[in-house]
Amino acid sequence: MSTINYSEKIPNNVNLGEDRTLQRALEGWQPNFINWWDSVGPEGSINHDVYLRTAISVDPQGWAQFGHVKMRDYRWGIFLNPGDAERKVHFGDNKGEKVWQDVPGEYRANLRRIIVTQGDTEPASVEQQRHLGLTAPSMYDLRNLFQINVEEGRHLWAMVYLLHKHFGRDGREEADALLQRTSGDQDNPRILGAFNEKTPDWLAFFMFTYFTDRDGKFQLAALAESAFDPLARTTKFMLTEEAHHMFVGESGVSRVLARTAAVMNELKTDDALKVRAAGAIDLGTIQRYLNFHYSVTIDLFGADQSSNAAIFYSSGLKGRYEEGKREDDHQLKGQTYKVLEVKDGQLQEKEVSMLNALNEVLRDDFIKDSVAGVNRWNKVLEKAGIPTRLTVPHKAFNRQIGALAGIKMSPDGRVVNAMEWEARKSEWLPTSDDFAFVASLMGRVIEPGKFAGWIAPPVMGINRQPIDFEYVRFG
Numbered sequence: 001m002s003t004i005n006y007s008e009k010i011p012n013n014v015n016l017g018e019d020r021t022l023q024r025a026l027e028g029w030q031p032n033f034i035n036w037w038d039s040v041g042p043e044g045s046i047n048h049d050v051y052l053r054t055a056i057s058v059d060p061q062g063w064a065q066f067g068h069v070k071m072r073d074y075r076w077g078i079f080l081n082p083g084d085a086e087r088k089v090h091f092g093d094n095k096g097e098k099v100w101q102d103v104p105g106e107y108r109a110n111l112r113r114i115i116v117t118q119g120d121t122e123p124a125s126v127e128q129q130r131h132l133g134l135t136a137p138s139m140y141d142l143r144n145l146f147q148i149n150v151e152e153g154r155h156l157w158a159m160v161y162l163l164h165k166h167f168g169r170d171g172r173e174e175a176d177a178l179l180q181r182t183s184g185d186q187d188n189p190r191i192l193g194a195f196n197e198k199t200p201d202w203l204a205f206f207m208f209t210y211f212t213d214r215d216g217k218f219q220l221a222a223l224a225e226s227a228f229d230p231l232a233r234t235t236k237f238m239l240t241e242e243a244h245h246m247f248v249g250e251s252g253v254s255r256v257l258a259r260t261a262a263v264m265n266e267l268k269t270d271d272a273l274k275v276r277a278a279g280a281i282d283l284g285t286i287q288r289y290l291n292f293h294y295s296v297t298i299d300l301f302g303a304d305q306s307s308n309a310a311i312f313y314s315s316g317l318k319g320r321y322e323e324g325k326r327e328d329d330h331q332l333k334g335q336t337y338k339v340l341e342v343k344d345g346q347l348q349e350k351e352v353s354m355l356n357a358l359n360e361v362l363r364d365d366f367i368k369d370s371v372a373g374v375n376r377w378n379k380v381l382e383k384a385g386i387p388t389r390l391t392v393p394h395k396a397f398n399r400q401i402g403a404l405a406g407i408k409m410s411p412d413g414r415v416v417n418a419m420e421w422e423a424r425k426s427e428w429l430p431t432s433d434d435f436a437f438v439a440s441l442m443g444r445v446i447e448p449g450k451f452a453g454w455i456a457p458p459v460m461g462i463n464r465q466p467i468d469f470e471y472v473r474f475g
């Protein structure tokens, strides 16, 4: 079951060949996917042979095989983690019942909405990143970008499979619509805000893969608890791919910091203009990018109080992060959780029903996880003897969703008036000058083993290959 059948048009480990109707429907969607890839996927990449990993089995050992392939020939397919015939619903009102192999009628609309919302983010990020290949800081980084892009394409396949298999005609229509919305489009944008933002440069890309792919991790982890077993099994496998995306972000920012610190030490300066003149990215700009990507990403968790979140949990559709490891009744009735609000110009906590606050619970889990990596970034500065530290902004900073939306707040958590906000927002969020400066560094470095001047080389190559390996062969 866990071995993937590559002899079929659509690689899979779900015995797709046994369901001719479904197979034909997905084979009908496949050319539309390729058209989408060709038109809004990685720009100018069609003839490149890229050193990609491809899943050969969902077992932890035999996960991947590496080799040079053209991206449009990547074997996108359908891979579910092995099922457990004894698996029971482990939270919510249906706790203790057998998990569902099909969608219960009463949960159909909500499950479809959850799957479509997740599915929509996958092609969106490919669209957001489509120009980055033209300004890669190295062949190694170019390969990592492309690896992420093909895997986000596969995540789209994972959600489209569920829509086609379990949601009939509605599902097929939703699958088509996933290829019709476009990131940033005026008339037909992607569903969630962060997925309509631009990813204009590689610093933004590393912040995005650190923070926004981590949102992906937490959403997928919550869905991996689902009582709808096919959703749980497919998101479990997606999580193993997501880990690499976050690695690219974390190590990318570390390497930027290493280079900046080296320049600061060489010049014995912390003057942003001098650092910039030497072709490195000053720490202030890095902090502002961090503030932006962090605040936009935590909005993705939704409103702090949400009756939908309560319904999704109680009906068993979406659990908490690591639901199975928590020691409580897994029903949460009568329990409370603290959320923030602004009252009389002051930020204060209030206790609300935990079931209604589950978006906030997941957001707080995400925050803990994000901060751990920021501390690892600070180790790079510490080791270099630089006293500056990066920090994540306050949870209420620059929010657009929920009770904190639109509140003017400094990154350190003070409610500020409109005048102070206007006067200081250029210290807190990236300015057009920051974007222009970072853009000015974005040349294209593609000789094997060479790196742009604003980023340090990685510690090691991909799949134990040397750093100067030919990760991309240009056709």
Ligand SMILES: [Fe+2]
Pocket (backbone or CB within 6 Å): 122, 151, 152, 155, 216
């Ligand atoms: Fe994804």
Ligand SMILES: [Fe+2]
Pocket (backbone or CB within 6 Å): 152, 213, 216, 242, 245
């Ligand atoms: Fe991802």
